[in-house]
Amino acid sequence: MITPAEVVTDALELPESERSWIVSKILKSFPKDPGLSPAWRKEIAERVARREAGETQHVSSEEVHRDIQKILSS
Numbered sequence: 001m002i003t004p005a006e007v008v009t010d011a012l013e014l015p016e017s018e019r020s021w022i023v024s025k026i027l028k029s030f031p032k033d034p035g036l037s038p039a040w041r042k043e044i045a046e047r048v049a050r051r052e053a054g055e056t057q058h059v060s061s062e063e064v065h066r067d068i069q070k071i072l073s074s
Helices: 004-012 016-028 038-052 061-073
Strands: none
Touching: 004 016, 016 038
16 A cells, blocks of 8 residues: 655656646645635635636746846746
8 A cells, every 4th residue: 555655755856847736636635724714715716717727827936036036026
């Protein structure tokens, strides 16, 4: 039987888009947070749907930080 550590090791070798898909599926498996308002639930569902439909692209935190540094240093 494969261990959770082996699953993670294997998953980290996948392309970013496939890792994102796995994370999305895992997050959906958790109970919904009762602290989220209906508006936020709708927004999250719409963002996930756009991501899964390929309408948006993932931007790494490193890229975001790099872009912010460019803006702040200019």
